[in-house]
Amino acid sequence: MPRYAALLEQFHIVRGHSCALVQNLSDADATAQSMDDASPAKWHLAHTSWFFETFLLRDHASDYRLFDPTYPYLFNSYYEAEGERHARPERGLLTRPSLQDVLQYRTHVDAAMTEAMDGFPEHLLDLVELGLHHEQQHQELLLTDILHLFSRNPLKPAYSALAPVRSVEPRPMQWVEGNVGIHRIGHEGADFCFDCEGPRHDALLHPHALANRPVTNGEWLAFIEDGGYRDARHWLSDGWAWVQNQAIEAPLYWNHASDLDWAEFGLAGNRTLDPLAPVKHISLYEADAYATWAGARLPTEAEWEVAANDGLTDSGEVWEWTGSAYRPYPGFKPAAGAVGEYNGKFMSGQFVLKGGSTATSPGHIRPSYRNFFYPHQRWQFTGLRLAKDL
Amino acid sequence: MPRYAALLEQFHIVRGHSCALVQNLSDADATAQSMDDASPAKWHLAHTSWFFETFLLRDHASDYRLFDPTYPYLFNSYYEAEGERHARPERGLLTRPSLQDVLQYRTHVDAAMTEAMDGFPEHLLDLVELGLHHEQQHQELLLTDILHLFSRNPLKPAYSALAPVRSVEPRPMQWVEGNVGIHRIGHEGADFCFDCEGPRHDALLHPHALANRPVTNGEWLAFIEDGGYRDARHWLSDGWAWVQNQAIEAPLYWNHASDLDWAEFGLAGNRTLDPLAPVKHISLYEADAYATWAGARLPTEAEWEVAANDGLTDSGEVWEWTGSAYRPYPGFKPAAGAVGEYNGKFMSGQFVLKGGSTATSPGHIRPSYRNFFYPHQRWQFTGLRLAKDL
Amino acid sequence: MPRYAALLEQFHIVRGHSCALVQNLSDADATAQSMDDASPAKWHLAHTSWFFETFLLRDHASDYRLFDPTYPYLFNSYYEAEGERHARPERGLLTRPSLQDVLQYRTHVDAAMTEAMDGFPEHLLDLVELGLHHEQQHQELLLTDILHLFSRNPLKPAYSALAPVRSVEPRPMQWVEGNVGIHRIGHEGADFCFDCEGPRHDALLHPHALANRPVTNGEWLAFIEDGGYRDARHWLSDGWAWVQNQAIEAPLYWNHASDLDWAEFGLAGNRTLDPLAPVKHISLYEADAYATWAGARLPTEAEWEVAANDGLTDSGEVWEWTGSAYRPYPGFKPAAGAVGEYNGKFMSGQFVLKGGSTATSPGHIRPSYRNFFYPHQRWQFTGLRLAKDL
Amino acid sequence: MPRYAALLEQFHIVRGHSCALVQNLSDADATAQSMDDASPAKWHLAHTSWFFETFLLRDHASDYRLFDPTYPYLFNSYYEAEGERHARPERGLLTRPSLQDVLQYRTHVDAAMTEAMDGFPEHLLDLVELGLHHEQQHQELLLTDILHLFSRNPLKPAYSALAPVRSVEPRPMQWVEGNVGIHRIGHEGADFCFDCEGPRHDALLHPHALANRPVTNGEWLAFIEDGGYRDARHWLSDGWAWVQNQAIEAPLYWNHASDLDWAEFGLAGNRTLDPLAPVKHISLYEADAYATWAGARLPTEAEWEVAANDGLTDSGEVWEWTGSAYRPYPGFKPAAGAVGEYNGKFMSGQFVLKGGSTATSPGHIRPSYRNFFYPHQRWQFTGLRLAKDL
Missing domain, CATH: 1.20.120 (Four Helix Bundle (Hemerythrin (Met), subunit A))
Known part of the structure; x- marks a missing residue:
């Protein structure tokens, strides 16, 4: 053909x-x-x-x-x-x-x-x-x-009647030791990629470990219950200002179904919070504060991509914030013409997200993908995975 | 019945x-x-x-x-x-x-x-x-x-295909001498009125004259062409700040059909400006500046209402800004219960408009009617009639 | 001379x-x-x-x-x-x-x-x-x-070491019946006045009474303790929005000296609140809400001025908000030249205050004086006197 | 001792x-x-x-x-x-x-x-x-x-009567090839450094060259005269919004001494612009736009520091924007206690600057120093040096 x-x-x-x-x-x-x-x-x-x-x-x-x-x-x-x-x-x-x-x-x-x-x-x-x-x-x-x-509609309409399915318990959280030294990252091969995914180049990894899966709602609850949203020590300075000005107390779509119980609004309407599902609709500021609270940090995009290439982690339920600012790879040149405005001009003030979400279109997920948003944004399906230095 | x-x-x-x-x-x-x-x-x-x-x-x-x-x-x-x-x-x-x-x-x-x-x-x-x-x-x-x-839609959709009809030329502008001394204003009789239209009471009129009709688009054009929107001397201080901050240069829905010609967007779509029609969609600030430029002033609501009761003026095409702040009549008491919030609580910062417009519902026009808006607002069908002291 | x-x-x-x-x-x-x-x-x-x-x-x-x-x-x-x-x-x-x-x-x-x-x-x-x-x-x-x-300085410096003197108890509050019918107001005679104080003209007074003195701090405390700042029914709509947006709970310079006691910051520094002194540093919105709560209203400027001319009231401790919008008197013409910008261009959105304050310069107080401020402003020495319809 | x-x-x-x-x-x-x-x-x-x-x-x-x-x-x-x-x-x-x-x-x-x-x-x-x-x-x-x-004072007062001295012409601009491969960066030794300057670690350099000196005012003038501030193609998206919202047309303190000539306000007052001096008081957005216009890019902080350690460049007149986001070095831990808030909590949204300026205190300049500001800020003595991929 x-x-x-x-x-x-x-x-x-x-x-x-x-x-x-x-x-x-x-x-x-x-x-x-x-x-x-x-x-x-x-x-x-x-x-x-x-x-x-x-x-x-x-x-x-x-x-x-x-x-x-x-x-x-x-x-x-x-x-x-x-x-x-x-x-x-x-x-x-x-x-x-x-x-x-x-x-x-x-x-x-x-x-x-x-x-x-x-x-x-x-x-x-x-x-x-x-x-x-x-x-x-x-x-x-x-x-x-x-x-x-x-x-934003008090009637809380559902986009789709289908409930999100979650039948299996997530794996216990484990640290997976990452590769060290020089590794190639960036897109390779003849398949399509956006210009910002290249050029493929050497990246240097320092000793580190990654969590085997994203943080869950249940784990996030412990952060809330420990006063995480009210303790300045965990937060980046910009994040602390954001939490206070916006009176942030939980992920974007969490709400109180009753005095005791949390619910989460989603495409299937308002549902009881599932403690086993990955936490989502959090900002980079929240992700970073959680990681600090947990004595960990966010992965760099190179750590994440090398691990994904090696099959060390699973992903695809939520976009995962990395600690890497969205900046050009060595040797990056934007595409010629108007479509050159696609990626390069956004390379300030944003952070890279890796992986993909349940809302990502089929065939649109690959390890070299660089998604990017501002650190306060959280209306995307954004979550986090922990990393730490070894 | x-x-x-x-x-x-x-x-x-x-x-x-x-x-x-x-x-x-x-x-x-x-x-x-x-x-x-x-x-x-x-x-x-x-x-x-x-x-x-x-x-x-x-x-x-x-x-x-x-x-x-x-x-x-x-x-x-x-x-x-x-x-x-x-x-x-x-x-x-x-x-x-x-x-x-x-x-x-x-x-x-x-x-x-x-x-x-x-x-x-x-x-x-x-x-x-x-x-x-x-x-x-x-x-x-x-x-x-x-x-x-x-x-606000670049497609400029029409609400109604019907063109506004205007077959007759407006009467030449003339000054009509108003009544002087004590006259009764406010609603009278058993028919419905809003609470703010009463109590009926004595008002004292000083020597004055009113125009026999509202100011027209053609007359407003002369104001624009004389630099009226760029000359601080005509404007109230708040109005001048508004004109400059908002870069106001013409009534709300006027636009340039070509380099030379003005059009006005209305319920029937975008039409060539009709110089004979009353000017509309102007703020109190604009109305006041025009009157100052014309060596005149706005009518008080008492002057307007007494003239209307005496049949001295015609109206009903545009709501006419008066120079009267919207404040309670002597002896005013708001209605009891929640509907008491209907009018009384808005009695600061707004000006009274009298008359009615082509968009006013049938049977909703009467001389005692007190419409009210803030001085910068102009998305209503608002125009003006000149008055002067004698 | x-x-x-x-x-x-x-x-x-x-x-x-x-x-x-x-x-x-x-x-x-x-x-x-x-x-x-x-x-x-x-x-x-x-x-x-x-x-x-x-x-x-x-x-x-x-x-x-x-x-x-x-x-x-x-x-x-x-x-x-x-x-x-x-x-x-x-x-x-x-x-x-x-x-x-x-x-x-x-x-x-x-x-x-x-x-x-x-x-x-x-x-x-x-x-x-x-x-x-x-x-x-x-x-x-x-x-x-x-x-x-x-x-605004946490050190709370005093402008002057002299304490404000207040040795006598204010007169008990009494209603004084005002004059009715046509009376002359506006400045008269050869002495100086601002252009907005004239022309002298007839004003029509309806049956009313005025309080013999301004409202005191002690009386204002009762308003606070009755929840006056938290009850929308007393407030003009603009005022209620202001109270909520600015989190207003007391006159401008009131502060809590301790959990129990109020103090007031003034030119002599921070002092225990004097319940006998006239309340001051309140906005028109607060003045109006208080009057509504008290079953009364604010005086009109004509009522106030006629009473002052007749010696029916004492004043001079605080500027007193009237319920009259600051608008031109019948026949008003601004002065010629640049000084014509002195008063006339401010005649929208503001309310008239009458009287004078302890901070007013000697010789600067007269019954025809028309002071004016926006309804939310309260850093002046502004208070109120009650009025009511008879 | x-x-x-x-x-x-x-x-x-x-x-x-x-x-x-x-x-x-x-x-x-x-x-x-x-x-x-x-x-x-x-x-x-x-x-x-x-x-x-x-x-x-x-x-x-x-x-x-x-x-x-x-x-x-x-x-x-x-x-x-x-x-x-x-x-x-x-x-x-x-x-x-x-x-x-x-x-x-x-x-x-x-x-x-x-x-x-x-x-x-x-x-x-x-x-x-x-x-x-x-x-x-x-x-x-x-x-x-x-x-x-x-x-901001129309009187343009001088902080110091001393004119900035500049007697020698800057060296012609030349490209200096940088080192490639793994090099150590970050502070080394017993001397003082801020916590964010460490830990010392390996960094990987890709083939590149650096300019031997910062961009001058004269070179910046060519950017202005070529319409650089009005051409979206050169700008990061956030930068273009900033240029338009703030109506930016030149470095912060440049002003028109006459229709023809530029002056620059500085600590010695307002002086004729010196075309040979390094350009200063520019934002990261301006620095990046200039580099794009010039077919180049900003250095990374690792490139800059390795070159400085090798004595390949001179600096110290202006802080030089790098293209590196201010993020923690591998293994970074903030200092314990309240002083731990010194650096770490600012690691989002800011870019690193290297070098030092004529206003920097004696003894406060070292290659490992990481200064940081938001990309729109330019009231510091900030300039730029070009870099390019080889």
């Missing part, structure tokens, strides 16, 4: 998955924006289509006609090179176009892509592949943003 | 009108909130129903069952006596209940009211009447809020 | 009084600015000199040389007609010029004024008189601003 | 230097605070004394009497373990204690230290040494804070 044909198959799978995600959402659900960091579901659907329309169809498909001349203004996210765009905090005011309009936009783009892809040269097929991975990122964001929106 | 029967007829007319107003709105249109001052259309529909449910059905209709136990929390506006309520700036996050749910809520309340009203004593029928006038206020707010929402 | 000579005598008295007020202040005390609403003592001294330099010496004294060409920029307060000026919130950064420099500036201006006044025509002598009353206003502001600055 | 005696000699030198720095400052100069990030000179003098009083005299000198029981509250900076403290943004309101009072406080502490040091065991002498290095840090901050204060 030629590359374009395999990619086209993948294209339809990924694009279809996005539409499947909004099947239970009303037009209003898909329109609202619950905070500046989040975007409406409808906007995710349109923006991912704008990516293909702009970087492939508009520039490279002869006779392509824009679905709507106002959409590029509405659905550009942050590409300065693509000109003026609608202000991010106002995305929730776009009651028009409707969800139905946006789904038609998707159909229009999909049809044009299906027709055009056959003739695309390699470097355009590369862009298509980038667009699909871009869309998978937005699939997870769509879920996290809907969860945030629903969490 | 007994009073309750006449009121029930009125009830169905007013309640039906609210539903008619949202006929062209999608669920998303009815859910979004474009600024803290505005509310979603859906919220207006629900809140006006909450009024009847709370103050009449819950307390006085035997066997009444709340439509939904969470709604009182969601749809109380500002009645402290009715307990905790959903934060105003978060109304736009309530994608659930849907517009359809809210319309069913209305049906539920209407049915219960229809059944219960027969047995209501006079003081409850008074409350029903208050509730209907309350709903009429929200009908106008619903329109002003939708207009504001649509104005 | 010709007018200029009498005025010159007055000039030296008033100017000398300003300097006397800073005798106990260090250069640093006179430089700091504790909030945007307040100004440094040094700035008051310089700004009042700038008034004479700008409006009299610069424009009308031949050969006058500016003391320093940068001072007009630094010490203009808000006169737009006089051009650009230093940003108000940054006044506290002006460690240079020093207090000593500013006192030399005063000497320079005083010498030039002494020489020039002989030849001034009447309209300039009017301006001189305005400048002196302007300076007296700033003398009171200087005291209130220093009090605010010292209140 | 025993250690305590050598340290005592050093103590008097360092303490005396602080007092020398304020010789030309008035009480007001030493009191004002020009922004939240800055502190008054008086506060620096007092806080550095509080360090000795608290961590040595109070806890370890028998019979020591606090100079003033309120000072610990006023002059603790951020040590949570030392209890409540005065709010940082209000330091400029402390007109009392006066500069004179604070100098007496210093005399009191110095006398007690002189007496007590003889008997201190080693671990207390370590604390004394820490206190002296702490004071040296504040000496530089005192200068940067005074510079910022004076820069």
Whole structure:
């Protein structure tokens, strides 16, 4: 099967998955924006289509006609090179176009892509592949943003009736000694990766150990009960200011089902807290404070990736905060053109997360993946794994 | 016809009108909130129903069952006596209940009211009447809020396809000499009025004249072209700070259709500015600056009301800012109970507007009416009429 | 004695009084600015000199040389007609010029004024008189601003060692019936007044009574102990928001000397609260809430002034909030030129206060005086007197 | 000479230097605070004394009497373990204690230290040494804070009459190839260092080159003239938002002496810009944008330190931004006790700077030194040196 044909198959799978995600959402659900960091579901659907329309169809498909001349203004996210765009905090005011309009936009783009892809040269097929991975990122964001929106609604609506399944007890926590010395990290091989995952390079590991699994809700409860959120000694200075200004007392979606019991709001609605599940929706500040309280620290991204390559750890339930600032790898060069704004310009003030979550799209998890968020953000499915120096 | 029967007829007319107003709105249109001052259309529909449910059905209709136990929390506006309520700036996050749910809520309340009203004593029928006038206020707010929402959408959707009609040229501006000395103002008679419209009392008028009609868009253009928005001498100090901080250069919905021409966005979409129509969507600060620039001043509410009672002026196209602060009339007492919070507690920092607008519900205009807004607000259909001392 | 000579005598008295007020202040005390609403003592001294330099010496004294060409920029307060000026919130950064420099500036201006006044025509002598009353206003502001600055210092320094004297018990509170019908208010006669105190005009009084004295600290304690600051029913809506956002629980300078006892910080330092003294440093919101709680209301400015003219009340210990918005009198015209910005442009959003305080300069109290502040402000010596409808 | 005696000699030198720095400052100069990030000179003098009083005299000198029981509250900076403290943004309101009072406080502490040091065991002498290095840090901050204060004064006062001397032309810019492979970094030996400078450890260097000197003002002018501040492509995303929100167009203290010429405000007042001097008072965002524009990047801290150890570069005129986030070295443990809050808790969101500036105290520069600031801060003497991958 030629590359374009395999990619086209993948294209339809990924694009279809996005539409499947909004099947239970009303037009209003898909329109609202619950905070500046989040975007409406409808906007995710349109923006991912704008990516293909702009970087492939508009520039490279002869006779392509824009679905709507106002959409590029509405659905550009942050590409300065693509000109003026609608202000991010106002995305929730776009009651028009409707969800139905946006789904038609998707159909229009999909049809044009299906027709055009056959003739695309390699470097355009590369862009298509980038667009699909871009869309998978937005699939997870769509879920996290809907969860945030629903969490602000006193009716506590469930996104999905399906309860999260957890039948087995997690393994007992154990320290796994990590490799030491020079090891290669960064993406390797012909498969797709984002530009920030390379170049592959040597990294130097110092003696250390990693926990065999992420920290659980039950373990986090002990931190709370020990006064962890009220003791400045555990916290980074910025984190302590954040805890106090925001009156933080627990992970984002924890709430009191009764005076005694904790519940956690999730995509399946509000449920009794599961002490065996990995803790999630915590900030880097919380993760770091917990690790300090536990006499440990966060892993570096190199430690995490080498361990993952060696199969020393399991992961994939929550994104795991590392203690590594999101900065360029040695020799990093952003991609050319507007898509060069994808990763490189965000390399200040953020921390790397590794792994992947239950909301991550299938096929979107790999050891070299570098996810990144600001240290106060926690509406993603973020957790932590302990590390320590040896 | 007994009073309750006449009121029930009125009830169905007013309640039906609210539903008619949202006929062209999608669920998303009815859910979004474009600024803290505005509310979603859906919220207006629900809140006006909450009024009847709370103050009449819950307390006085035997066997009444709340439509939904969470709604009182969601749809109380500002009645402290009715307990905790959903934060105003978060109304736009309530994608659930849907517009359809809210319309069913209305049906539920209407049915219960229809059944219960027969047995209501006079003081409850008074409350029903208050509730209907309350709903009429929200009908106008619903329109002003939708207009504001649509104005923030780059697609510039029209609420209604109907163009505003204006076939006749306004009368030439003339000064009409006002009455002098002691005159009675405030509401008189058995018809409904809000508590703040009384008590009827003597007011003392000094020699003055009023314009026979509001200021027009064409006249406002002269103010702009004379540099009115850039000359501090015309402005109140608070107004000048507002003009500079907000970079105000024209009435709220004016925009440049081209380099040369002004357009105005309205419920019928974006239209070429009509120089003959009354200027609207201006703040008290703008109204005052214009009057100062014109060598005039704003009318007092007593001057305006006496002139209206004498038939000296026409009005009803725009709410007209007066120069009178919204303060209690001599002998004013708020109504008893939670509905006492309706007017009295807002008597600081706001100015009185008189008249009514093309968006005001039928039967909701009377000379004693005291509308009130903060001096910087201008998303209502607000204009001005000149006055001067003689 | 010709007018200029009498005025010159007055000039030296008033100017000398300003300097006397800073005798106990260090250069640093006179430089700091504790909030945007307040100004440094040094700035008051310089700004009042700038008034004479700008409006009299610069424009009308031949050969006058500016003391320093940068001072007009630094010490203009808000006169737009006089051009650009230093940003108000940054006044506290002006460690240079020093207090000593500013006192030399005063000497320079005083010498030039002494020489020039002989030849001034009447309209300039009017301006001189305005400048002196302007300076007296700033003398009171200087005291209130220093009090605010010292209140923010944990060392609680005293401005003056002299304890406030209070030897006599206040009269029992009694209602005094006010005059009814048309009465003249506003300034009358040839003596100085600010433009906003006129024109003298008829005002219409409705049946009412006034308290014979202001509310005392002891009476205010009863309001606190009755939960007055925590009961929304007493408060204007804006006031309730203010109380909650700012966590207001008592007048501005009240503090807990111990668990049981209240103290009040004042110019003489922190002292045990005197229950017999008039309550002071309260906002209009607090004054209004207290009056509502007491089943009363605030006086209108016309009621207050007519009573004062008739000698029905005593006052002068605290500025008394009225329920009247600060708006122009019928027929009001601002003064011509830059000094026309003195009063008229502030006529929105503020309330009138009548009377005068123990910090008011001698000779600066008269019944027609219209002081004005925003309803949340309370760093002035502000109190209240009750009124009621009859 | 025993250690305590050598340290005592050093103590008097360092303490005396602080007092020398304020010789030309008035009480007001030493009191004002020009922004939240800055502190008054008086506060620096007092806080550095509080360090000795608290961590040595109070806890370890028998019979020591606090100079003033309120000072610990006023002059603790951020040590949570030392209890409540005065709010940082209000330091400029402390007109009392006066500069004179604070100098007496210093005399009191110095006398007690002189007496007590003889008997201190080693671990207390370590604390004394820490206190002296702490004071040296504040000496530089005192200068940067005074510079910022004076820069906000339209009179543009000079801190010192001495012009900065620059007689020699900087060397032509050349690339110096750096070492590659594993090298040791971090502090070594018995001399003093801060806890964050260790542990000494292996670092892995990839092929790279460093510029032989920092970027000059003249080179920066080329960046400005090429539109560098207006071209999003050069900027980190956070940096671009900062440039636009703050309307940044040049380094902090650059100003237009005339339409054509640039001047730079400094400790010696406002001077014509020297194109040969290193550019300073730039943020990390600006440094990174310049490097991107120049086709280069910032050095990592390991590259910088290894080059400095090898004598490959000269430095010491400006602190040089590195591209390394300020994070703990492998095996880092904060010091025990309250002084453990010194460095570790600031390890998020900040970047490392290496080198030292003309304002750095003598003896306070060493290759292992890790200075750190937030990426938007630029009131320090901050510049940059280019690096590139080979």
